[in-house]
Amino acid sequence: MEENKRPLILVSNDDGAEWPGIRALTRIARTMGDVVVVAPTQHQSGKSSAITIINPLRSTLVEKHHDLIKYAVHGTPVDCVKIAMNALLDGRKPDLILSGINHGPNMGLSTTYSGTVGVVLEGAIHHIPSVAFSIDDNNPKGSLLYCLPYVEKMIKQVLEKGLPDGVCLNVNFPKGAIKGIKATTTAMGYWTAEYDHRVDPAGRDYYWLQGEYVSEDPNDDTTDHYWLQRGYATATPCHVDMTEHKALAHVANLVDF
């Protein structure tokens, strides 16, 4: 970013610009830079890195101040980043992309399904330092009191020290008081009893997603799951490349036919 110029900060989330989490994040970001909020018009929970292909995208200018502009986009969280970068920011490249604050944790395997995290993976693709924030509290009005000072410090640190190229941060906060913050890995695991099976009044089956997350290695003290359960905030560096290099020899053997 140029000297003496306020940083340009792009803010998004997975469920729209009017929720307390993104409003709090925007308030903090605004103290440190010029902010453009580009958020989905509708709930986009569980949208991962989905993009809109079959239909065109539309965006609406919602609010405009000298240091804050808000757009609503009829698409996914990743669509919001893409259309911001390609159209809404008039070619300016953000110095920082922020996502959240999501009510509901995005640690462990949830990282894969999370639209909140999708935003910052897309930021990493565009080589922009990007940080996602989530709190382990599914109540959309749950208190953010304890996590806001950490959000502010994290943003300052990332603006000052940057992130390695292609790496974004997935930050999770416990509900309530925070004992500290740890650099962590993503806990692998699975859900049990994933669907609640019901029958509608016409006798047709339907299924609600539910289930409980089980960490596959609950005693691994490097993971986000481990520390979040113990009252710590977690910051996990993520990248887009899902190649499992360790398996290349096995695959080379498989394709030797």
Place this chain on the structure above:
Amino acid sequence: MEENKRPLILVSNDDGAEWPGIRALTRIARTMGDVVVVAPTQHQSGKSSAITIINPLRSTLVEKHHDLIKYAVHGTPVDCVKIAMNALLDGRKPDLILSGINHGPNMGLSTTYSGTVGVVLEGAIHHIPSVAFSIDDNNPKGSLLYCLPYVEKMIKQVLEKGLPDGVCLNVNFPKGAIKGIKATTTAMGYWTAEYDHRVDPAGRDYYWLQGEYVSEDPNDDTTDHYWLQRGYATATPCHVDMTEHKALAHVANLVDF
């Protein structure tokens, strides 16, 4: 799998059970095992690992033979795998999950956005050997003539030799004749000019996703992009964990406040 028992093969894709790609894949799978097809009712291109949370899921039994059952699910590709594992397969665990054959390549960064790949990442989460197939031809009726023998061999190899736990395969075929098949990594890159901006008859802006993929390291001869461009099929091992371990020290420094 038990001795002398035909393997149970779950087949899905990102755009529904009636397309030539999944029909061809199902025909091959059926020669090697009992097949359950669980595919979306609607086009799900670009759905990544998205899951349906806000609405309930419904499934419809479409076809039933002694060795082939087909369901249509009103959801995403990953929903199809989850509901199969949790409800439609009556608790049986598939020996193999197949996805595709998708018309349109899913190499490089497209891996991130691909619903076809989402299916096999979900398979990896469930510790089931899983293989996604795509062809570098966006015409949904484009010929599969050259790739089908490779599909058959790959399925046989994976049934026989398995995959490392937590690893799935992302296989891409060139359009037309195939020079061979390579074990590859995922090419990192970006799209240029991602949106086609238009104005509707009422004067409102809308944007179509488009763009051309640019590999960031076009001379890296380990990548799927490199070999696919040169007429080879590619098989890339992928896993779900997006943690960038190399960045942990940087993050530990960032959170030391």
